[in-house]
Amino acid sequence: METALPKTTSPKTIAGKPAGFxxxxxxxxxxxxMSFPFLIWLFIFKYLPLWGWTIAFQDFKPAKGFxxxxWIGFDQFAFLFQDERFLQVLRNTLAMSFINLVLGFATAITLAILLNEVRHMFFKRFVQTVSYLPHFISWVVAASIVQTTLAPDGIVNQxxxxxxxFxxxxxxxxxxxxxxxxxxxxxxxxxxYLAAMTMIDPAQYEAAEIDGANRFQRIWYVTLPGIKPVIIVLLIMQIGYLLxxxxxxQYLLGNGMNVxxxxxxDIFVLKYGIAQGNFSLSIAAGMFKTVVSFILLFGANHIAKRMGESRLF
Known part of the structure; x- marks a missing residue:
């Protein structure tokens, strides 16, 4: 009886991945x-302009050639961190970003959970429509509504x-x-969050109800763990946008009394960089914001990876 010899594996099969790729x-x-037009657009408008970062290291004069x-090195960056106005602006940016992060996540998750628990479809759709509408209003119109509402003779003061x-x-x-x-x-x-909740297996809710869990307990032990990966991924992305x-x-609601x-x-760059022709300072401020955002994004993603949570990459 002949014994079958083991099959030899060809180099292409051993490599496997390149051939499969x-x-x-x-x-x-x-x-x-189909993705080529987008990649070309991405390269032209997002990566090609990065050569302009060199302006941050120059005493840039528009009339001169490149x-x-x-070349002045890091003088613009040194000026930024010695300027009290920029430090105040940085404080405002971080404070408002943090407020927006906390309030945005808390209110969005809470509203999504409440809508998910509503069984009356007409009421649910009505609330969704009403809550969606302000997003499609431009900030110019939205700021006018806020200013009218908070005016001395506005509805809030009344x-x-x-x-x-205010x-x-x-x-x-x-x-x-x-x-x-x-x-x-x-x-x-x-x-x-509502889309993530639709992916939760209904059998989990049924099992929790059979075990005697009330509605709040089902939210805490089934709904929130079910959308936890989505929350973490969105949180990582938002941390990258802290600046x-x-x-x-801010531009529309700001004035001389609350400046x-x-x-x-961004307003600092407009006022003290572009408006005054100091393009090197504006590029330095924008470059600082981009680099810090990049570090925050990768740092948050690494922490999520070390903790065994969902991550971007």
Whole structure:
């Protein structure tokens, strides 16, 4: 009786991955060709302009050629961190980003859970529609609504029976910004969480109900763990945007009375960089914001990986 010799594995099979990778590319060639326009757009508008970061290390003069510019090294960065105005702007940016992060997550998750528990479909759809609508209003219109509401003769002061100039008190601005951001985006932010809740197996709710869990316990032990991976991934992404507090709401709601609390990095770049022709300073501030965001994103992702949680990559 002949014994079968073990099959020898060819180098192509041993490697495995390259051959499988190229076969997959061939099978999905239609998708690859469809992605080419986006990759070209990404390279032209996102990566190619990065050469402009060199302006941050020059005393840039628009009338001179690139090779004729005077190189000043890190002088612009040193000026930024010695400038009290920039440090104040950095404080405002971090404070408003943190407020937006905490309020945005808490309100969106809470509203998504409440909507998920509603069994009356007409009421559920009505609340969803009403909460989504402000997202589609531009900040120009939204800021006008906020200013009218908070005016001395606005509805808020009429309800309080007082005459408070809310946007004239700097200490109020962070809270007002957080409330306005929640009003505008809370409905839109619930979409991802509601979609994640539809993926939870209904048998888990039935088993929890059989075990005697009340509605709050089912939310705590079934719903929240079910959407935990989505929460962590979105949290990592938002941490990467901690220095992106926004521009339009602060610019539109800010004024001379609350400027010490409303001015953020983007407004600083506009006022003291672009408007005054100091392009090197504006590039340095933008570069600082991008590098810090990059570090925060990768740091948060690494911490999630070390803790065994869901992550971006």
């Amino acid at each position: 190229f076969r997959k590319l061939v099978r999905q060639r239609a998708l690859i060709f 090779t004729d510019q005077e 309800l309080l029976g007082k005459d408070i100039l 946007l004239g008190v700097g200490e109020y601005f962070w809270g007002l910004f957080g409330a306005a951001s929640v009003w505008k985006d809370v409905g839109w932010n619930t979409i991802v 992106e507090a926004g521009f339009e709401p 010490d609390y409303s001015e953020v990095i």
